[in-house]
Structure formats: structure tokens, C-alpha cells
Amino acid sequence: MLKTLRKIASIGVVSEAAPGPDESLRIRRLLDERISSVLGRALCIRHVDAGSCNGCELEIQALGNPYYNLEGCNIRLVASPRHADLLLVTGPVVRNMEAALKRVYAATPDPKLVVAVGDCGCTGGILGECPASLGRVSNLIPVDVAVPGCPPNPVRILQGILTAISAPG
Numbered sequence: 001m002l003k004t005l006r007k008i009a010s011i012g013v014v015s016e017a018a019p020g021p022d023e024s025l026r027i028r029r030l031l032d033e034r035i036s037s038v039l040g041r042a043l044c045i046r047h048v049d050a051g052s053c054n055g056c057e058l059e060i061q062a063l064g065n066p067y068y069n070l071e072g073c074n075i076r077l078v079a080s081p082r083h084a085d086l087l088l089v090t091g092p093v094v095r096n097m098e099a100a101l102k103r104v105y106a107a108t109p110d111p112k113l114v115v116a117v118g119d120c121g122c123t124g125g126i127l128g129e130c131p132a133s134l135g136r137v138s139n140l141i142p143v144d145v146a147v148p149g150c151p152p153n154p155v156r157i158l159q160g161i162l163t164a165i166s167a168p169g
Contacts, residue, residue, distance in 0.1 A: 046084035052091025053149035056118040122146040
């Protein structure tokens, strides 16, 4: 053991150089500052499933995992539309959800933003407009940003949310 300690003392500690600053932390700080400057607090999102297959919901839930860390970006999902700044709507609007979606939209305080997620929310998907479906979300309520994909990945959903809050108006 003494031989090993002498060798360490003569050579010194050999290790890698310290890592440089993390760009993602800088981006998070800028994002947090942007949200705070626009809203003065955290961005609150109410998710509404208007009749989807749940593919988009899985991707939205992935935004909460440690990799994407939605809460760390000062963005949170809320249970009540009365606390929401933005509605995240997935799926084609089925007839049974028509009244519920209109009520959620009416209950969301102004100024409100709406992001349609997935091909079904943007175009009506494979159902389109039929006796069971009213089609895309914009057929029922005004949509600010559409995020296509079947399902769109979490990064694209986050980009859609950030586009909505960055848009002037």
C-alpha cells in the first residue's frame, strides 16, 4: 500500500478536465425568464382528451419525466381550466365531447391559448368528419398552434407550447 501511495504522490491525481457549462441549463434559464416575463408566473396547461387513441397522451405524459422535466421549465399541468393559461387538446372532437370541450374553453380565463396536438387534433385524423366525429379541434374552438404527428414526440409538443406563448398578441 505504501508503494501505491508513493506513486500517487509522485504522479499526482490523473483525471479528466472539468466539463464545460451545460447549454441546456442556459436554455432552461432563458425559457424560465421568458415565461416569467410573459405571464409573471408559471405557465399552467389544461390537457383535454377530445376523443383520441391515447397515443398523444403518452407523449404528453413523457414531458413530465426527468428527461424533459416540464415542471423544471416552469410549466405545469393543472386539473381545472379555471387555473389554465393554455389548453392542450388531443384527438378528433367526438360528438360526446362537444359540449365538454366548449365548457372547458369557456371556463378558461382570457387571454387563453389553444394548442391542437396530433394529426387527429389538427386534421381530424382517420375519422375526419363523420356522424361520430366533428373532426379537427379548430372546427369547434379557435386554435393558436397545431402540432402534427401521430403521435408527435415530446420535443415537438414542447415546441408547440413555446410557439404559442411566444406568438405576439
